[in-house]
Amino acid sequence: xxxxxxxxQEVVVKDGATIIEAIHHNNxxxxxxxxxxxxxxxxxxxxxxxxIEGNPRLQIACNTVVSExxxxxxxxxxxxxAAKWGLDFHLIxxxxxxxxxxxxxxxxxxxxxxxxxxxxxxxxxxxxKKKKVVDLGPTVVLDTERCILCSxxxxxxxxVSKTNELGIFNRGDRSEIGTFxxxxxxxxxSLNTVDICPVGALTSKDFRFRQRVWYLKDxxxxxxxxxxxCNVKVYFNKEGLFRVKPVFNEKVNxxxxxxxxxxxxxxxxxxxxxxxxxxxxxxxxEEFFPGALAKDISSLVTADPGKVAFVVTGQxxxxxxxxVFSLWTKKWxxxxxxxxxxSPEKQNEFDGLLLRGDRNPNTQGLLxxxxxFGISTQWKDxxxxxxxxxxxxxxxxxxxxxxxxxxxxxxxxxxAKAKSLIWMQSSNHPEFENVPAGTYLIxxxxxxxxxxxxTNYSGLDQKFSKVTTIVSEALTLTEAxxxxxxxxxxxxxxxxxxxxxxxxxxxxxxxHRKKNEFVFRRGAL
Amino acid sequence: MSVVQRKSKENEWYLSGIFxxxxxxxxxxxxxxxxxxxxxxxxxPEEKYEYSPRFKGNHxxxxxxxxxxxxxxxxxxxxxxxxECITIVASEHEDPTVEKFPIHYQIDILRCVxxxxxxxxxxxxxxxMGPEWQTPGINGAQFNYDINHLAYRPQLKGGIQTVLDDExxxxxxx
Ligand code: SF4
Ligand code: SF4
Ligand code: SF4
Ligand code: SF4
Ligand code: FES
Numbered sequence: 002x003x004x005x006x007x008x009x010q011e012v013v014v015k016d017g018a019t020i021i022e023a024i025h026h027n028n029x030x031x032x033x034x035x036x037x038x039x040x041x042x043x044x045x046x047x048x049x050x051x052x053i054e055g056n057p058r059l060q061i062a063c064n065t066v067v068s069e070x071x072x073x074x075x076x077x078x079x080x081x082x083a084a085k086w087g088l089d090f091h092l093i094x095x096x097x098x099x100x101x102x103x104x105x106x107x108x109x110x111x112x113x114x115x116x117x118x119x120x121x122x123x124x125x126x127x128x129x130k131k132k133k134v135v136d137l138g139p140t141v142v143l144d145t146e147r148c149i150l151c152s153x154x155x156x157x158x159x160x161v162s163k164t165n166e167l168g169i170f171n172r173g174d175r176s177e178i179g180t181f182x183x184x185x186x187x188x189x190x191s192l193n194t195v196d197i198c199p200v201g202a203l204t205s206k207d208f209r210f211r212q213r214v215w216y217l218k219d220x221x222x223x224x225x226x227x228x229x230x231c232n233v234k235v236y237f238n239k240e241g242l243f244r245v246k247p248v249f250n251e252k253v254n255x256x257x258x259x260x261x262x263x264x265x266x267x268x269x270x271x272x273x274x275x276x277x278x279x280x281x282x283x284x285x286x287e288e289f290f291p292g293a294l295a296k297d298i299s300s301l302v303t304a305d306p307g308k309v310a311f312v313v314t315g316q317x318x319x320x321x322x323x324x325v326f327s328l329w330t331k332k333w334x335x336x337x338x339x340x341x342x343x344s345p346e347k348q349n350e351f352d353g354l355l356l357r358g359d360r361n362p363n364t365q366g367l368l369x370x371x372x373x374f375g376i377s378t379q380w381k382d383x384x385x386x387x388x389x390x391x392x393x394x395x396x397x398x399x400x401x402x403x404x405x406x407x408x409x410x411x412x413x414x415x416x417a418k419a420k421s422l423i424w425m426q427s428s429n430h431p432e433f434e435n436v437p438a439g440t441y442l443i444x445x446x447x448x449x450x451x452x453x454x455x456t457n458y459s460g461l462d463q464k465f466s467k468v469t470t471i472v473s474e475a476l477t478l479t480e481a482x483x484x485x486x487x488x489x490x491x492x493x494x495x496x497x498x499x500x501x502x503x504x505x506x507x508x509x510x511x512x513h514r515k516k517n518e519f520v521f522r523r524g525a526l
Numbered sequence: 527m528s529v530v531q532r533k534s535k536e537n538e539w540y541l542s543g544i545f546x547x548x549x550x551x552x553x554x555x556x557x558x559x560x561x562x563x564x565x566x567x568x569x570x571p572e573e574k575y576e577y578s579p580r581f582k583g584n585h586x587x588x589x590x591x592x593x594x595x596x597x598x599x600x601x602x603x604x605x606x607x608x609x610e611c612i613t614i615v616a617s618e619h620e621d622p623t624v625e626k627f628p629i630h631y632q633i634d635i636l637r638c639v640x641x642x643x644x645x646x647x648x649x650x651x652x653x654x655m656g657p658e659w660q661t662p663g664i665n666g667a668q669f670n671y672d673i674n675h676l677a678y679r680p681q682l683k684g685g686i687q688t689v690l691d692d693e694x695x696x697x698x699x700x
Contacts, residue, residue, distance in 0.1 A: 097695075
């Protein structure tokens with residue numbers, strides 16, 4: 002465990018740790034492009050220069066191992082000058098694309114330029130023009146001009162996704178990123194290359210031009226795409242959610258997430274949601290305030306709780322399961338709770354990196370609670386009981402993400418045979434149009450609108466908090482079941498619709514502003 | 527807000543003040559009737575005031591040589607606008623050298639405070655504030671100006687050309 006000094010601060014680091022790792026663990030800042038904690042070291046961008054006492058030349062922090070007693074400095078004028086020139090070289094052939102570049106606002110070049118920029122370029126050479134808007138595959142677009150050849154994306158496809166699609170072609174200032182002939186960047190993790198690209202060279206087709214990043218707020222949450230439970234950040238503004246990016250968690254997902262998980266925001270946005278409580282009449286739907294509807298139809302459930310079945314999916318939080326199950330088992334002494342397992346044959350599938358066949362965030366939490374409450378029901382019993390009229394009301398806590406429930410239509414049809422069906426779900430579904438008269442639909446909150454705990458495949462409990470409100474009238478499963486039980490509930494509609502529950506601090510530090518306010522010259526592009 | 531009331535001899539005897547006011551008004555009336563030319567008011571709308579050509583009036587979206595919009599949908603104007611009256615929807619252009627362009631650009635002119643910040647923010651000289659300021663409308667008039675109005679309204683005679691041309695920029699090696 003060598004001891005070193007970083008900018009005057011004593012730090013003990015792990016054996017074999019590089020200087021950049023030491024600086025990172027010590028929460029100090031260092032400019033860098035090619036180093037990424039989840040990838041191997043390349044040492045190509047030459048931006049992470051540090052001064053080491055006793056060494057006349059600057060060294061790169063990402064490829065120098067800390068040794069005992071090292072005195073490291075990365076705030077001296079010499080270091081700043083090196084970063085400044087390094088940056089200027091990166092920009093020799095860089096296009097003036099910020100206005101049309103999706104990365105603007107979170108771009109490594111912009112950030113470092115604010116810090117170390119020369120503001121007075123001395124390069125008089127003509128810029129080398131390269132290919133723009135290269136279609137790399139189904140998810141990613143490449144702009145070879147903007148690329149700074151840090152090789153992060155290449156190393157990602159080599160080391161993490163192990164698909165080896167990308168490479169650097171040609172030499173010198175003609176070098177560019179590309180795919181091998183006839184190949185596409187098409188793997189289940191391809192969008193991670195967009196995240197790690199420090200500039201706007203790789204952009205996501207899904208997010209491209211939909212928002213400028215400075216219009217988005219972010220908040221941490223958990224991916225509901227599968228039972229791995231990757232830690233994610235969701236980006237949203239008052240128009241809805243726009244993208245999902247991974248957040249580092251050593252125990253769960255490392256630095257990455259899969260491409261399918263990035264689509265979870267689509268089921269949360271208003272256009273995919275059930276907005277009102279609805280009752281199907283022969284002539285069509287009649288709309289109600291969800292809470293009022295739930296309370297109104299409570300007699301269906303409370304009249305004879307023994308004849309009511311509760312169908313539950315693995316998409317809810319542990320807290321909701323606990324409260325709802327105790328309502329069912331303790332208050333009514335009913336054990337008619339049935340687990341709707343989507344594609345049971347795929348439950349134990351795993352692709353070797355992150356994605357699991359169990360497409361529910363909380364199957365483990367549900368199974369544990371079913372066991373704790375002594376419930377061991379079989380799906381086929383439910384169908385028989387419905388057919389023999391032993392059960393005449395079915396309450397369903399349906400999926401947030403119906404696309405991963407291939408048996409949705411079939412289940413809906415078989416459950417609709419019951420005398421009354423109360424379907425609670427956050428997202429809308431085209432099949433709802435065909436439900437028989439007398440069916441009730443109650444909108445629930447999605448995972449970004451509530452807080453709770455998910456238990457992932459390995460039994461790890463992960464807490465997440467509320468991000469924002471999208472459908473202010475929607476209920477949580479607990480609230481809906483409390484109302485169905487005929488109890489009163491004080492529900493205050495959230496006035497802060499689509500406003501961050503935990504606003505993030507302004508990331509532009511005052512110092513930056515002070516420094517750049519008057520240096521910026523118009524027309525000096 | 528607070529109102530200060532000062533009690534004094536003068537405002538107790540207001541009648542003299544009223545007559546002083548009437549005297550001034552009457553004096554101007556007679557003067558203007560005798561010499562119509564030096565009257566400071568205009569017979570609007572028959573007579574119009576000539577503002578400086580640099581007057582910051584209604585917005586114009588400039589066009590390129592081929593008549594297409596110069597705007598790149600970078601949204602800097604919308605970001606800079608203190609009245610939040612600019613709405614832009616960007617889209618992918620089929621020409622990779624253009625890449626991004628607005629399929630919808632709208633200025634709510636009634637909310638605009640004519641500060642000119644949008645013009646200043648634009649990196650490509652795509653939005654300018656023109657000298658035009660008389661844009662009345664009767665019932666149901668459209669004050670949400672869209673691309674058609676901002677760039678191609680008849681007064682602009684096919685569009686105002688921008689000073690910044692990408693092709694020339696690329697040719698000069700930038
Ligand atoms: S990569 Fe960064 S510096 Fe380059 S055009 Fe995009 S935002 Fe601007
Ligand atoms: S495309 Fe991005 S990640 Fe890949 S080498 Fe270029 S700058 Fe680096
Ligand atoms: S003039 Fe000012 S208020 Fe009007 S659109 Fe431009 S920035 Fe907004
Ligand atoms: S008018 Fe100018 S600032 Fe506004 S979006 Fe278009 S290019 Fe950007
Ligand atoms: S981060 Fe060290 S050389 Fe790129």
